[in-house]
Amino acid sequence: MARVKYRYPGESRWKGWWYVLPALTVYLLFTFLPILETIRTSFYQWDGFSQQKTWIGFANYLEIFSDPKFHNALRNNLVFVIFYSIIPILIGLFLASLLSRRPIPGFAFFRTALFLPQVISMVVVGVVWRWMFNPTSGPINIALNWLGLRRFAISWLGDFTWALPAVGSIGTWVQSGFCMILFLAGMQRIQEEYYEAASLDGANALKQFLHITVPGLRSEIAVALVTTIIAALRVFDLVYTTTRGGPGESTMVTGFLIYRSAFMLNRIGYAAALATVLTLIILIISLLIRRYQRHGVEEDA
Amino acid sequence: MRYPWKKLLPRYLILMVFMLLVLLPLWGMFTSAFKTGVEVMAGPFSLPREWSLQNFEQAWRVGRFNIFFKNSVIVATTVVVSSVFLSTLSGYAFGSLPLPGKTWLYPLMLIGYMVPFEAVIIPLYNFMDKLGLTETLWALILPQVGLSISFGTMWMASFFENAPEELTDAAAIDGCSRWQTLWYILFPIAKPAVTTLIVLIFMWTWNEFLLALVMVQNESLRTLPVGLAFFQGKYTANIPLMAAGAIIVALPTILIYILFQRFFIRGMLGGAVKG
Numbered sequence: 001m002a003r004v005k006y007r008y009p010g011e012s013r014w015k016g017w018w019y020v021l022p023a024l025t026v027y028l029l030f031t032f033l034p035i036l037e038t039i040r041t042s043f044y045q046w047d048g049f050s051q052q053k054t055w056i057g058f059a060n061y062l063e064i065f066s067d068p069k070f071h072n073a074l075r076n077n078l079v080f081v082i083f084y085s086i087i088p089i090l091i092g093l094f095l096a097s098l099l100s101r102r103p104i105p106g107f108a109f110f111r112t113a114l115f116l117p118q119v120i121s122m123v124v125v126g127v128v129w130r131w132m133f134n135p136t137s138g139p140i141n142i143a144l145n146w147l148g149l150r151r152f153a154i155s156w157l158g159d160f161t162w163a164l165p166a167v168g169s170i171g172t173w174v175q176s177g178f179c180m181i182l183f184l185a186g187m188q189r190i191q192e193e194y195y196e197a198a199s200l201d202g203a204n205a206l207k208q209f210l211h212i213t214v215p216g217l218r219s220e221i222a223v224a225l226v227t228t229i230i231a232a233l234r235v236f237d238l239v240y241t242t243t244r245g246g247p248g249e250s251t252m253v254t255g256f257l258i259y260r261s262a263f264m265l266n267r268i269g270y271a272a273a274l275a276t277v278l279t280l281i282i283l284i285i286s287l288l289i290r291r292y293q294r295h296g297v298e299e300d301a
Numbered sequence: 302m303r304y305p306w307k308k309l310l311p312r313y314l315i316l317m318v319f320m321l322l323v324l325l326p327l328w329g330m331f332t333s334a335f336k337t338g339v340e341v342m343a344g345p346f347s348l349p350r351e352w353s354l355q356n357f358e359q360a361w362r363v364g365r366f367n368i369f370f371k372n373s374v375i376v377a378t379t380v381v382v383s384s385v386f387l388s389t390l391s392g393y394a395f396g397s398l399p400l401p402g403k404t405w406l407y408p409l410m411l412i413g414y415m416v417p418f419e420a421v422i423i424p425l426y427n428f429m430d431k432l433g434l435t436e437t438l439w440a441l442i443l444p445q446v447g448l449s450i451s452f453g454t455m456w457m458a459s460f461f462e463n464a465p466e467e468l469t470d471a472a473a474i475d476g477c478s479r480w481q482t483l484w485y486i487l488f489p490i491a492k493p494a495v496t497t498l499i500v501l502i503f504m505w506t507w508n509e510f511l512l513a514l515v516m517v518q519n520e521s522l523r524t525l526p527v528g529l530a531f532f533q534g535k536y537t538a539n540i541p542l543m544a545a546g547a548i549i550v551a552l553p554t555i556l557i558y559i560l561f562q563r564f565f566i567r568g569m570l571g572g573a574v575k576g
Binding site for chain 1: 346387413423443448526570
């Protein structure tokens with residue numbers, strides 16, 4: 001809990017501000033004010049070069065909400081939520097419950113390996129998986145051919161139907177280990193007695209998992225949801241390095257749409273409105289899940 | 302406690318499958334970097350006949366990864382040193398000093414941790430352009446410091462908040478100033494928290510892509526991830542060369558992760574829980 005902080009004798013009450021001021025200045029200039037400026041820019045029409053900035057009110061927002069390109073991008077982001085968030089959380093729960101209650105020898109090694117994708121640059125991850133998905137020399141199609149499934153050995157990242165799940169599954173590869181370790185940390189809190197009591201009552205492993213483990217991990221699941229959903233909504237690096245939104249617009253996501261509108265099509269106001277919408281969606285989702293998390297904590301208490 | 306093998310075996314097998322799914326792509330890429338163009342044809346997981354560094358040499362010189370590496374080191378070092386220093390100062394004020402206005406200042410700093418770079422990149426570009434800083438590494442350093450400070454302040458504040466009061470009280474009685482208490486009493490015991498902060502900010506900066514992609518067009522100012530992305534566009538078909546480039550980008554963060562694993566995981570979980 002926060003303690004009462006006392007001033008030293010003769011010390012100004014503003015002393016703390018001297019310590020905050022350098023950090024605050026840099027933060028305001030390079031992070032906070034740009035956020036406000038993005039919102040302001042979103043009400044203008046501007047090409048980024050000319051002196052002429054035209055105030056157009058909410059026109060950019062109206063255009064966004066009727067723009068099929070944005071609808072498509074947002075839908076793709078939602079598909080990414082399945083791959084970045086839902087599947088990794090299920091895998092993480094599964095792996096963590098395999099590992100948590102009876103520690104197995106050599107566990108540290110598995111943990112190190114499964115968490116590894118989290119620390120690698122997404123550009124490198126993109127390069128690795130473009131190679132994996134390569135239609136002729138990629139391991140996936142070589143394996144399919146070897147198994148006699150030649151007709152399934154398609155050009156994954158160039159296919160209108162399969163490019164999106166292919167890129168999404170890279171997200172699953174990255175996020176699963178993170179979810180597992182988050183849940184393992186949470187499981188240490190759940191008391192063994194619950195499981196013992198449940199076993200005595202004749203509850204099987206699945207029932208124990210659903211009625212003890214999952215409720216016990218409520219706050220970790222909320223954290224995993226927030227982190228991975230945000231990652232799915234703001235995905236950019238991975239799409240840039242694997243498909244650039246293609247083929248067609250089949251892997252186009254909001255982050256890439258912002259980049260393209262601002263830096264390739266010079267529609268600065270429109271891009272700023274997109275960025276504002278994306279940020280709002282992210283903030284709303286974070287707050288909603290956090291609220292759910294807090295309710296959970298209060299109920300437990 | 303003894304482990305019954307019959308019960309352990311299925312769990313090992315399942316874990317092994319997931320571990321292979323994670324490691325095989327990385328291992329395949331790793332071995333490819335040592336192969337010749339002909340050897341690559343022999344199959345993705347065949348081993349190179351000799352572990353030649355030729356691809357690395359070519360990526361380093363011809364692919365100009367030496368320059369990208371240098372830029373990445375300059376950016377990451379500057380960002381880490383200045384963010385950790387500034388975050389320590391402001392975290393100290395938030396955690397241990399009376400700070401009028403803290404109730405609104407804290408959420409203000411927190412916002413930076415929640416918003417993505419996409420939300421600030423457009424005005425940042427124009428701002429840097431006006432200052433004449435686009436096409437310099439400052440355009441990559443300053444925004445990254447701003448964003449890192451947001452997390453760093455929260456992280457250090459929660460450390461100082463929980464630091465043993467007896468220590469700081471004793472220091473005050475002995476006549477230490479706030480400044481001396483921070484650097485001589487608290488900072489030495491903050492080592493684990495500071496290490497975590499250093500490795501996290503290093504990793505985020507090293508892997509940052511969008512900012513570096515937008516701010517500089519000049520090839521000789523690119524950082525490693527951007528350099529690799531353009532390199533990929535140029536040498537798509539040359540898998541060994543691309544693999545070598547990818548390893549140069551990934552190796553520093555992987556090494557630091559393996560060396561400082563404890564700090565890494567604690568920080569990423571702690572950061573996630575707090576954010």
